[in-house]
Amino acid sequence: MATGWLLSILLVIVPNGYTSAPPASPPLPTCLIPCGEENDCADIHCSWDPMPEAETQYSLHWEPAISENEHVINGSSFDVIINRKHFHHGELRVWVQAKNQNGSAKSPDALFQTNDIIQPLPPKLSLVSHQESVEIFLNSTCDKLQLSLGLCDIQYRIMGDKVWLEDTDVVQGSYSVDSLQPGTVHDFRVRCSCYSGLKSDWSAIHSIRSTETAPDGELDVWRDCGISQKSSDCVVTWKKLPIYQAHGLIVGYKVSLFYNNNTSGLVTLSPAEPKGRLACKEMQCHFTSPLKDVASVSVSAYNSRGATVRSFLTIPIPGKEKNKQAIRLVMNEEKLTVSWDLPSPLSDRLKEYVVQYKQAGSPPGQGFDWIRVKKSATTGIFDGPYRFRRYTPYQVSLFTVSNSGIVHHLSSAIGYSVQGIPSSVPSFKVFSIESTHVTLLWESIPLHQQSGVILYYQIVVESGADRQNVYNVSVLPQRDNETFQLLHLSPGHEYEVQIRAVTAVGPGENKRAKFKTKDHETYGRLIAIVLGVSLLVVACVVFVSYCASHAAWFSYKVPDARNSLIFLNMKHQVNDSLAWICIPIYEPDPKISLLEVVETQPWPLRSSLEKTSDPLTITRLVVGDEGSQMNCQDDSRQEAVAEETGQRHEREKYSKMVDSDEEKDREEDNREDCWSSSEEDQLVSGYEKHFMPTALEVLEV
Template sequence: MATPAARWLPSVLLVALSGCCAAGPPAPPSHLQCYRQCHETHCLGGIQCIWDPEPDPKIPTNYSLHWEPASSEDGHATSGTSQSGFIGRKDFSHGELRVWVQARNQYGSAKSEEIVFNTEDIIKPLPPKFSSSYQEPLEIHWNTTCAQLAIGTCEVRHRTEEDRDWPGHESGLHGVYTFLDPQPGTVYEFQVRCACMTGLTSDWSTILRIKSAESAPVGEVDVWRDCGMSTTSQDCFLTWKNLSNSQARGLILGYEVRIVYNNGTSSLMNMSTAEPSSHLVYDDMKWCLDSPLKDLLSASVSAYNALGATVPSYLAMPRRAGKEPNDQPMYLQMNQDNLTVSWDGPAQLSDKLKEYVVQYKEAGCPPGQGFDWIKVNKSQTTAFFKGQFKKSTQYQVSLLAVSSSHQVHQLASVAGYSSQTTPSAVPLFEVSSIGATDVTLSWEPVPISKQNGLILYYQIGLNTQEVYNVSASPQQKKMSFNVEHLRPGQSYVVWIKAVTAAGPGENVTTDFKTNSSQDADLLSIVLKVVLPVIFLIFFLLAVVLWFCRRGNKVCPLMSRCLYEKVPDPGNSHIFRQLKHQINEPLDWICIPHEPQPKISVLEVVEKKSQASDSDGLTKPVVGDGCSQMNCQNDQKEDAVTDECDRTDRRYGREEYSKMVDSDEEKDGCWSSLEEENISSGYEKHFMPTAQEIL
């Protein structure tokens, strides 16, 4: 036994399905045509009718063909397919007929418009057949039949292989057509239809393709450079487009590429299109060299066929790389099918400006791929690209100006997306420095290939309390942000995520703990007190050293640390005599450097022989036979010896032996100066020995 719910459920489903299918009578058929088909020897007696049914009917629909003599209402009907019907010869009489089509479904019927015609006026011949064609001049021939009827005129239409429409039409022809002034080396498509003297025009014939005669190419090759995502990069690759058929005027056999280097040398490369070399990459009607243009001054490209070559197309290379100004406003309208770029033109056009170049580069694509450009007149401010732009993929769109001297300057460069989604997470997020009340966070930006849209800013959150929006521009290799007003010795959890127009991406989280207040105070003391004191000490030492050296003076105060290897003049006999003449303490005297000081003369001679003393000591003999020990005894009788000893002990210096001044050369021993064996002598300590000289 069925429940109440089971009884009304089918009714609900029926109502739902009826509403879904938009129930109602069918649409009336349209474009009804009727004709009698003629062959080469005879014409068919029956009448063929065709029409256009309702497009994609939701409900099954039946079609029926109706006719009756125009002078009576003795009608006939026959069922047919959804697009055509046939009236047999026995079902009508020659004369005028009225014909219509009726469509019917379960909700009603609809009738097409009626057509009235004479059965003798609807004879339709078969489509013509091409018999021959010629290249020069470009000419086609065809044949057509009308059975026992006379042949009427024909109509020809033509287009290039690249066209979709048929822009050319010629009528009133009879079996032949000559195409005047075709583009050289271009493939043309032709179709013909004819009519008999009475009746309808035939259907169009099959398409005939024929190539016009070749000639030398014209124009210039569209050459440019692919510098990746940055137009100022030095790693640029030479690229150029195929010539159009109207420019190629035949089969392009290859390209000649001439490279001029900065040192004045040049090289010529012949690139065949039939067998491209390993250095040439072809992609989507564009060619590209696989080596970067480094140390290049300029490049030129020309295309050639069997009959000639184009004028070389010149491209100047930038002398230096650098970031150019990017203040020209530029606007993008981009979807998956096309890209429209517009910009604000200058108030007054410059004579030095030749043209604009608008280009785009797909992120992550190798050289020569995902790249296109358009050169526009300097009076234009809009460029249009048609292509298949990928979703969530960055395209770097740039506007450049080319001067009359072929110099290139970037005006603007922006990133565009056909559609955007949420970005990926940042690859690295860390704490770079920690204080008591602040912390510095650093992170690596989301890579271009994973941004999935234009990143507007980065969101940083702290313990779900504070959220900071950090601008994503200018993008750097590593970005940072300083969070202040934190509590000392407190633990925090911090997160970051990138945000595009489609929304925020994934979070990346880390944690940290701020320093205690004692550590912060100690660090503050070190930074505020100790470091300035150390700096002041070094500054004072530098000032003292500068004052002492400014007049080429030697200061005893600094002799220990700065003049350790400079001999102390206080140990000289001359200086000791000078000290007795002036009553000034020696401790803080700075002796000026005299331009021509009186100096002691030291004569060093080679030892001839040695003599032995009675106590067994060996004495070297110098001069006229006076022994070194005797000479020393004579010299030690000088009155200044005691004072010298006191001075040496006073300044902590070693005692040096007396040295003889040039004023004292009255002693017979001065003719040959004694060489002392002890190492404490002033002259021995600072003067070279005879062995070192000889």
């Protein structure tokens, strides 16, 4: 405790008692005679820099150089005025003396002529602009002081710059400043002196715009597509020309659009137009219309004297890029460094790299910038105070530009200046539930709400007390929804599941859901129902196939009377025990291909013909839809014709379908009556009598 009190006393005493040494020598004083508005150059103003010692008093001393009459002014100020009545014009000696209780110290002597320390008022000037120069006219006050003119210093700069350019020791009168930027506002200021005197203070700043000329160079044109790479989301953007290239006031831009269908259009944009198609902010401008179906674009800037050459940009097609290249990001609030590896070998067609960043969710033209680097470079740097916001995602992309202007997108990555904890997932639910497994479905956190790079989604499953399983699900890029299947669950049990996103800083807020798995009994009943329905479907398919292969009336054609397949199939159906089940869907109307009509001859002619050894049969053919032929003649002629045409076998098939005894008698009766004029019937069977028209009916038609 005693040591503490002693130290406190020493700390208090030492500063107050630090006066044991005499003061240091004061610096050399500076003296001048400033002139007022009325050109009353009278009093001498002297000043010097203060000394660090406390409790020191200062005094200013002066005397004529050839006299020993000393004058003194005492005080503690560092700026003293010597009134005109206390000195005579000529050579003076001035010094400063410092004094404290331990002694005194004297500064070096300042020796000068009073006329040499006269400081006139700043000159008045006027400016005249020429094409690439400005002429300055000076109006000094030296003549009013009856002093000869001295020299001047002239300073100038482009308006807004911090650095002044200077021309010194300029003769008063008129002076021309050459090599100024055309069409640019420049600031000027001047200070002058009278002969051998001090130079005045700087005059007020005067500004003037140099004469405009056509802008030089070309615009740096690029496109802002937001986070996506779709051309429908892109707008063309460019950086404003620097002052040394603008050569005047840029009054507008010309944008030429070349579409994929080989058409083009020209748009003239002006900041003054009310349509709002041009938006400019800080050092960038952009055309607000999207570049949908645009293949390339060109932009030029113009002023009252002319326009720049057109800058072309080819719009890259998303999805065409194949050579992906990884990029590495180092990012804080003030600086972004992007690095990559050069391809091997380096292509001769490569012109340069373009590195860009885009703040997620920001409108076009905001939170966006790009730089161009040489093709041999492997690093791009964005530097600026407070350029990147905290917890905000920025998409950084790397592009190549060929010598022909073709742009290719190589790679993109998301970066954060400072990462934070992510928000919860927007939605989370159990998509499907079974007895031993379930499927979880959740919506991915939007990029502008992630607050950091999401490393994975963490799923925690709880069942009863102290039973917990944890799953880490990797993030799939560019997915709106994520799914995960929980396996090896117990049937009929209740579970609670929660999900949260995890960044490098830590996990975010949980989202919860509850579910109960199905029982085994319900699951087995469902399998039995599905199996039964499947067997029933198979049986129906087999049954329908069998019927389709045995049902003859599924055919759309009805056989002719000479060889009816229907009768033949009916015979098989009689022998088939299952044929009665197969019911035809429909039976179309039969079509008769060819009908032979036998014209009966008059009785006298018939009697004469009967006497011949070779009876003559006169026939007439009636052709139907199918164009086939059939002859009805006497027995010998019918057999010969049928044998020659290959129809004998068909007639035999037909005869087998008729009952043998009854049909044979009927056939003999028909043959005997073939030439009978009283009946005039054809050789027909019972089937033909039922379905086919008679010869007279055909003739009547």
